[in-house]
Amino acid sequence: MNLPSRNASPGRPKDLEKRAAILDAAKALFPARGYDGVSMDAIAQAAGVSKLTVYSHFQDKDTLFVEAVKAKCEDLLPSDLFVARFEGPIRGQLVRIAHAFFRLITSDEAIAIHRIMSRQLPEDSHLPRMFWEAGPKRTQEAFAAFLKAEHAAGELHVPDCTLAASQFFCLLKGEYHARLLCGCSAPMESPDVDAHVDATVDLFLRAYGPGRR
Template structure:
C-alpha cells in the first residue's frame, strides 16, 4: 500500500469479509454495493466490517488486488522449464481471456479509470496486482524460453507487456464500450491464435 492507503487489519473474519464483499461487488458493482449489503453477505456486523475496512474504496481495492493476483497465478500455473512456448502461451491465454471477459474484470477496469484522478491508489494497486504481476511472471517464463533457445528477446519486460496487449485485441475493447456483452468461442479462438502467432513471428527463435 502507498502512503495514502491505511494498513489493512488482518483478523479471524478478514477472509469472511473479503469473500462477502467480492460477491456483492461482482453482482452490484462499486456504487451499488452498500456497506449494509456487504456486511449481510459476509455474515458480520457493520462494526466488524468497519474495523477491517473503514472505507468502501479500501475494501474494493483489497478485493480487486486479491482477485487479480489469483487470476495471474492461475494463468501461469505451468512449469516454465518443461512446456514449449506455443503450448504455454496458448494455455495461459485462455485463462487470461476468461478473466479479461469476466464481469468482475470489466467492473474493476471501469472503476479504476473512473476513479483514477480522485483515488490514484486504486489504479496503482490494480496495476501492481494485475498487469505488473503478470508482466513479472511472463518475463520469468520468457527468460527460461530464451535460455532454451525457443525465443530471442532483447527487452523481455517490453515483450511481456506487448503480449498482454495482444490479448486485449478486439474483444476487450468491444466489451469495455458495450459493443458486445460476451465473446463467442470462435472470437476467443481467433484473438488468441492471432496473438500467439504474432508474438512468435516477432520473437520466435
C-alpha cells in the same frame, strides 16, 4: 449477483473460512456497486461476519479492495500458470496463459472494475494506482519473469521481457476488449476465442521464437 455462502466448509479453519467469505463478498460487491458504493458494513453483512472481523483481517477498505483484486486475478489466472515447465513445446503453455488471461479480462467483474477506473475521479485519487498495482502490474510482472526464464533456457529470444509481456497482453485484448468496455459487443463464441488466442500466440512466437536470435 452471487454472494458467498455463510456455511463453513468441514475441516476448514474458522479464521480462514471467514477471510474467504469476506474476500468473496468484496469480489462481488466492488464490481457491482463501485468502490465508493461499498462500505465495510456491507461487506460484513454479505460475508455473514461482524464488521470487527472484517477489520481484523483487512485493516481498511483500501486493503480489502487490493486483496479482492488480487484474489480475482488468482481465481482466473493462477500464479502457477507462470511457472516455466519446459515440458513439450512452449506454445502450449503460452496458449494456456493466453486463454486464462482472456477469460479474466472479459469477465463481468473485470469489465465492471475497468469501467469504474474509467469514470472521472479526483486528480488525487489513489484508486487507479491501487488497481493497477494489484492487478495488471502484478500479472505483467509474473509473465515477464516467465519470459525471462524461457529466454535463459533458449526456448525464446526476448531481449526486453517487460516490453514483450506488455505486447502479448495488449494483443490479446485487441479490439474486442475495447468494444466490451464500451458496451457494444456480445460475448465472443468459443471457436472465435480459440482463433484469436491461437493467432496471437503464433504472432508472438514469430517475433520472439528461438529462431529470432
